[in-house]
Amino acid sequence: MHFTDTLPTPPAEALAHSEQLAQHIRAAIASHGGSIPFREFMRMALYEPGLGYYVAGLRKIGVEGDFITAPEISPLFSQCLANQCAQVLAELGGGDMLELGAGSGVMAADMLLRLEKLGCLPQRYRILDLSPELRDRQRQTLQAKAPHLLARVEWLDALPEKTIRGVIVGNEVLDAMPVEVFQVTEGEMHSVHVKLEGDNFAFTARNPSLTLPLSGEGTKAGEHLAPPLTRGGWKGFLSYTSEYNPALPGWMRSMADTLEAGALLLIDYGYEQQDYYHPDRNEGTLICHYQHRVHNNPLLYPGLQDITASVDFTAVAAAGVDAGLELTGYTTQAAFLASSGLEELFIAALDANPDNxxxxxxxxxxxxxxxxxxxxxxxxxxxxGFTPPLIGFRLANRKQHL
Ligand SMILES: C[S@@+](CC[C@H](N)C(=O)[O-])C[C@H]1O[C@@H](n2cnc3c(N)ncnc32)[C@H](O)[C@@H]1O
Known part of the structure; x- marks a missing residue:
């Protein structure tokens, strides 16, 4: 399904910007012998300094942008998350927060306001984003919504050198990480690269002997492997395409090293591994957002559109456990919000503003x-270093499904 026919044509200035990034990508392809792994294409399209989608100053999130995230939809989302963070901070006797990929800053503002109401403000609220241009926007949002709390907010260029006690949160960060794409054709597994056809980008399959770095039989997660992996490998597949995030174990180790005590909470769209690599999901999960249109051609308009892949939560859990963290909870967003006080927060918001x-x-x-x-x-x-059951998983905890 390519819905690119209905995409609005970007304005000339945006196209010129995209062409500039495309030239960088073409140069990388040329210097790598004619193709680069898809993961490198995605990294450049999203994060190439000064040019990539997330770092070049375009308005991405919100009504005038390309997509809307949960904290932009409603403060109730961030308030529920804050209720969960308050439990951890209270149990630890206070602490800090670190938000990864803070977008417009609205989640930071709404969480801080709720934590203030609960008498459970973190000493510091730190923000780390790969997109430095978002800092101004985050500061403006905080200035407008919670000016008296701005002094607690600190922007980081890298993970803090000293460990933190408290909570690390990230909404829709994992899906924005570059992924490797693999393809099985007539039983052979290939890594998907990007090559040039004239000036245009095109997919090409490489490395027929590729083996996936997914947990195999005999390993801890072996019993949960996806059907295509457990039932005699990929041999039965004429054509199957999917993705994985090879940076996950290293990233998770850095999170575990940063957290002295407390919790890491990640919210994203995705599946358990057996659903992720389900035989029916044979075209993978890559999707692109451009001005609220969704399509699946990531090679289009580099730098102008978002490219994301769904998250394999079994791989996230396995990477976390390997890094020394404990898997405390896993559930749907609906169950998490209901467990974290959505109903009470909704009633309170209604009382405060019946017209809404x-x-x-x-x-x-x-x-x-x-x-x-x-x-x-x-x-x-x-x-x-945190043992009490988390309130957000009270109603349903599906961690045994991972
Ligand atoms: C889809 S946006 C989500 C923004 C925001 N959390 C929200 O919900 O509106 C993803 C953000 O994650 C950031 N990001 C991606 N990888 C990251 C990483 N490894 N560390 C910190 N931020 C990251 C991107 O720069 C981008 O700002």
């Missing part, structure tokens, strides 16, 4: 309905 009834009800529906974000988005919690 329709909007508030609509926000709850979008965040929670299975047909909207409720089931597709999951919340995973990994912890260190």
């Amino acid at each position: 009834q329709y909007q508030l009800a609509q926000q709850v529906r979008t965040l929670s309905l299975p047909s909207e974000m409720g089931d597709r988005f999951k919340v995973i919690a990994l912890s260190k």
